[in-house]
Amino acid sequence: MTEQQLVDLLQSMTLEEKIGQLTQLDGSCFSGEGPVTGPEQELGIPKEKFLLAGSILGVTGADKIEQIRRICIEAQPHHIPPIFMADVINGYQTILPIPLALGCTFEEEAAKKTGDIMAREAAADGLDITFAPMVDLVKDARWGRVMESTGESVYLNSRMAAAMVEGIQGESEDFSGHLGACTKHFAAYGAPMAGREYCAVELSERSLREEYLPSYQAAIHAGSAMMMTSFNTLDRIPVTGNEKIMRGILRDEMGFQGVLISDWNAIGELILNHVAEDKKEAARQAVVAGVDIDMMSGCYMSRMEELVREGTVEEGLIDESVLRILKLKNRLGLFERPNRAEKLPEYGVALLSEENRKVAREIAAKTMVLLKNEENFLPLKREEDVALIGPYMEEKGILGAWSFFGDREKSITILEGVRSKNPSAHAKSGCGILNPGQTVYGFKFHETNEMTEEETERSIQEAAEYAAAHKKVVLALGESPLQTGEGGSRADITIPDVQKKLLDAVYAVNQNLAVIVFAGRPLDIRAIKEKAKSILYVWMPGTEGGNAIADILYGDRVPEAKLSMSLPYCVGQCPVCHNEFWTGRHVEDGENITNRFQSKYQDIPNAPLYPFGYGLSYTDFTYSDVELDRAEIHEGEELEAAVVVENTGAVTGKEVVQLYLTDEYASVARPIRELKGYQKICLAPGEKKKVVFKISMDMLCFYDRKMEYRAEPGSFIVRIGTDSVNGKEARFWLRK
Numbered sequence: 191m192t193e194q195q196l197v198d199l200l201q202s203m204t205l206e207e208k209i210g211q212l213t214q215l216d217g218s219c220f221s222g223e224g225p226v227t228g229p230e231q232e233l234g235i236p237k238e239k240f241l242l243a244g245s246i247l248g249v250t251g252a253d254k255i256e257q258i259r260r261i262c263i264e265a266q267p268h269h270i271p272p273i274f275m276a277d278v279i280n281g282y283q284t285i286l287p288i289p290l291a292l293g294c295t296f297e298e299e300a301a302k303k304t305g306d307i308m309a310r311e312a313a314a315d316g317l318d319i320t321f322a323p324m325v326d327l328v329k330d331a332r333w334g335r336v337m338e339s340t341g342e343s344v345y346l347n348s349r350m351a352a353a354m355v356e357g358i359q360g361e362s363e364d365f366s367g368h369l370g371a372c373t374k375h376f377a378a379y380g381a382p383m384a385g386r387e388y389c390a391v392e393l394s395e396r397s398l399r400e401e402y403l404p405s406y407q408a409a410i411h412a413g414s415a416m417m418m419t420s421f422n423t424l425d426r427i428p429v430t431g432n433e434k435i436m437r438g439i440l441r442d443e444m445g446f447q448g449v450l451i452s453d454w455n456a457i458g459e460l461i462l463n464h465v466a467e468d469k470k471e472a473a474r475q476a477v478v479a480g481v482d483i484d485m486m487s488g489c490y491m492s493r494m495e496e497l498v499r500e501g502t503v504e505e506g507l508i509d510e511s512v513l514r515i516l517k518l519k520n521r522l523g524l525f526e527r528p529n530r531a532e533k534l535p536e537y538g539v540a541l542l543s544e545e546n547r548k549v550a551r552e553i554a555a556k557t558m559v560l561l562k563n564e565e566n567f568l569p570l571k572r573e574e575d576v577a578l579i580g581p582y583m584e585e586k587g588i589l590g591a592w593s594f595f596g597d598r599e600k601s602i603t604i605l606e607g608v609r610s611k612n613p614s615a616h617a618k619s620g621c622g623i624l625n626p627g628q629t630v631y632g633f634k635f636h637e638t639n640e641m642t643e644e645e646t647e648r649s650i651q652e653a654a655e656y657a658a659a660h661k662k663v664v665l666a667l668g669e670s671p672l673q674t675g676e677g678g679s680r681a682d683i684t685i686p687d688v689q690k691k692l693l694d695a696v697y698a699v700n701q702n703l704a705v706i707v708f709a710g711r712p713l714d715i716r717a718i719k720e721k722a723k724s725i726l727y728v729w730m731p732g733t734e735g736g737n738a739i740a741d742i743l744y745g746d747r748v749p750e751a752k753l754s755m756s757l758p759y760c761v762g763q764c765p766v767c768h769n770e771f772w773t774g775r776h777v778e779d780g781e782n783i784t785n786r787f788q789s790k791y792q793d794i795p796n797a798p799l800y801p802f803g804y805g806l807s808y809t810d811f812t813y814s815d816v817e818l819d820r821a822e823i824h825e826g827e828e829l830e831a832a833v834v835v836e837n838t839g840a841v842t843g844k845e846v847v848q849l850y851l852t853d854e855y856a857s858v859a860r861p862i863r864e865l866k867g868y869q870k871i872c873l874a875p876g877e878k879k880k881v882v883f884k885i886s887m888d889m890l891c892f893y894d895r896k897m898e899y900r901a902e903p904g905s906f907i908v909r910i911g912t913d914s915v916n917g918k919e920a921r922f923w924l925r926k
């Protein structure tokens with residue numbers, strides 16, 4: 191349709207119809223089951239109005255979608271097709287590693303491929319839009335949703351955000367064969383106080399602008415079709431009802447022109463936030479703030495008509511939002527072809543293709559961080575005598591907390607992966623993932639935690655005997671996916687106690703031990719670090735996880751991942767990140783320990799257990815000194831910083847060469863160091879490569895005392911190295 195035709199359509203619509211377009215309902219409203227989070231009447235919408243909804247979430251399966259689509263089109267006066275949206279986060283049927291793991295690749299191509307695969311599969315099964323990527327910056331490992339972000343660095347996050355959007359949306363203007371992306375959650379949802387889910391966010395405007403907004407901006411530049419509001423308050427105002435944030439910052443400043451949707455019932459929660467007394471006021475605040483679609487609160491559909499009729503809300507505001515939605519439908523091609531999937535070759539056929547599995551396996555291996563490898567414990571030799579132990583050895587639930595559409599029965603366990611290399615391999619679980627009898631809100635995880643206390647005792651004992659009878663042990667431990675994701679905040683970020691017991695029992699009889707850690711967050715793994723010779727942190731690796739782990743265990747792939755989030759020493763340190771600020775009492779660990787009055791803890795170090803950017807390989811890399819092409823630049827100029835990296839080990843490996851900058855003196859406190867660039871290189875043994883970074887003015891800019899975004903003259907330290915702590919330094923000056 192032309193723009194004029196869309197405007198004509200809008201003008202011919204009744205107010206009721208228009209408000210329908212602004213309403214998103216859950217698939218259960220159409221199946222007779224009733225909405226997931228409450229009785230139908232809570233929505234305050236008569237059932238017959240459901241069919242006027244402009245978009246529907248959470249329905250999957252081409253046939254089911256088509257059925258609901260037909261009913262809605264039929265029922266709507268102008269036969270406007272609905273948009274189908276769902277949470278396809280790290281895969282649809284082929285599940286790839288969770289986003290936090292993806293961040294550890296430091297490779298946009300991997301993010302793009304992930305987006306591409308998940309979108310192609312979901313589009314072939316009838317979906318139009320995914321609620322992804324989540325680009326919220328995260329620093330606090332207690333928060334369950336850190337798993338959905340690519341981590342703590344604004345720079346890495348922004349590059350990954352853009353790549354994900356590109357991958358999800360594909361090359362064509364109408365997202366053909368792909369999905370539209372709904373970037374979320376605007377804004378700063380990733381900084382809830384104390385890491386507690388849905389908690390208030392208190393950020394300075396400077397932090398918001400410097401660290402939190404750029405990844406959304408990157409997604410907007412990459413063309414994200416939609417944006418989702420966040421649940422949190424920001425500066426005490428719930429974002430979903432905040433005009434300054436939505437119209438002011440998101441639309442006017444950041445240039446977002448797409449469709450803005452609330453998070454689930456976030457408009458209704460304005461009442462629970464105690465900023466609106468009822469649904470009517472909540473609807474008013476949200477529409478004034480510029481929220482186009484109301485996801486599942488019913489506030490728009492139940493109260494908006496009244497607001498317009500009495501003149502509290504101008505109909506122009508409604509029209510603005512409806513036009514944006516119609517434009518998106520038009521862009522998706524829904525008016526011509528309401529079922530976008532119909533013509534796709536994959537429509538109605540199996541989606542978990544061998545080709546997709548292959549990519550999932552490669553990407554999974556790229557996300558696994560080798561944290562420790564004493565005595566070159568890994569890789570294992572095929573013929574080596576190894577005991578495989580732990581509740582994750584034969585666990586198929588390794589897809590992550592947000593992969594509802596993937597079938598965990600289709601995933602490859604570690605044992606299966608190892609058996610493809612060593613057919614006689616066996617494994618013993620030792621214990622369940624959770625403690626005996628432990629559930630997470632009534633959910634159990636797996637048969638293995640059906641074991642009673644006594645059975646568990648026996649099983650641990652057996653595992654220890656098994657460990658004692660072998661030369662080496664590989665132990666697969668970790669938190670449960672149920673302990674992560676939305677509603678997954680934890681104040682204890684260690685592995686479940688039963689697994690600690692297993693670790694102790696095995697270690698007591700065999701210290702030749704490697705541990706594989708499954709997690710949706712940075713865990714406190716001090717106990718593991720103390721005991722294991724080798725640690726491979728595999729996050730939630732997805733469908734091909736077991737194969738990818740086996741590839742790394744046996745050296746068919748060389749680890750190349752680097753931490754996208756610091757691994758805290760313990761929970762008391764959270765949030766901890768690489769780019770902390772100078773204080774008046776800064777102290778490095780180990781320094782000045784006799785002085786009480788320093789910025790430090792009495793009982794733990796300041797440094798995380800493993801820093802951001804950290805990760806080992808099966809080979810070694812050495813770095814030359816940093817060479818600058820000039821020691822001084824002036825406003826608008828750039829300089830080059832270069833190092834020569836050499837592979838001094840015995841195998842070919844990839845290294846993420848990282849660039850950190852420090853602004854030595856500025857009008858406001860600046861990060862002690864901050865990631866500003868990275869390049870991934872591949873080197874054969876003995877090979878050297880010169881890696882050159884351009885340092886441009888935008889990399890030096892920040893919000894100064896007057897909140898002007900600029901670089902201030904003075905000295906800067908460039909550090910290039912293998913992680914956020916180790917590197918070679920040089921200094922340059924920005925002159926007036």
Ligand code: NOJ
Binds near residue numbers: 247277321374453454
């Ligand atoms: C709530 C979550 O916060 C959001 O990320 C998700 O997309 C919606 N529910 C829809 O499932």
